[in-house]
Amino acid sequence: GQQVMQIPQYQHVQEGEDFTTYCNSSTTLSNIQWYKQRPGGHPVFLIQLVKSGEVKKQKRLTFQFGEAKKNSSLHITATQTTDVGTYFCAYIQGAQKLVFGQGTRLTINP
């Protein structure tokens, strides 16, 4: 089936720096979801994008869905230590089956 590739696999930043993770697919996706998993925790839903070129914001987080619906990005402005965790993109295949990317692990130096 379709795969989604996330880059980078790891990212270490200084607190206050920006962070971006990218999610790429070789085929068109009908939707993309983003989840955050804190160390030792479980994935928590952040957002869903379904429209070509869609941009959504949640405070310091900006989510984009590419025009061709083959890629997506999550950008965090001015990171804080609470942003630490692994960010996963995922898409729904069939009836609510989520296919996850490998995730981008974000660590922050305070």
Added chain:
Amino acid sequence: DAGVTQSPTHLIKTRGQQVTLRCSPKSGHDTVSWYQQALGQGPQFIFQYYEEEERQRGNFPDRFSGHQFPNYSSELNVNALLLGDSALYLCASSRYARGYNSPLHFGNGTRLTVT
């Protein structure tokens, strides 16, 4: 409003044994999905239950089976455990009728270690 609850939290088993993991969905949810998350990887879909039937299945062998009860709770059973089955097992619930507009709510998971 209780979220998704899973039990047990941790479990240690020996190769060849069998294990049963349990999940209660979030209130108002009728669909339960199970995912396996190996260390450093994204969750992998095992299967999904709705109306007490398996609706979708991922690429997992028949050693993995499940059940959903009338109260929507679910069990995941794994037979003939292998070392490679060591992982975090996540249960996620949602509302079937909303289709892909129903984001998944995950439980805290069961950490299974096979020795």
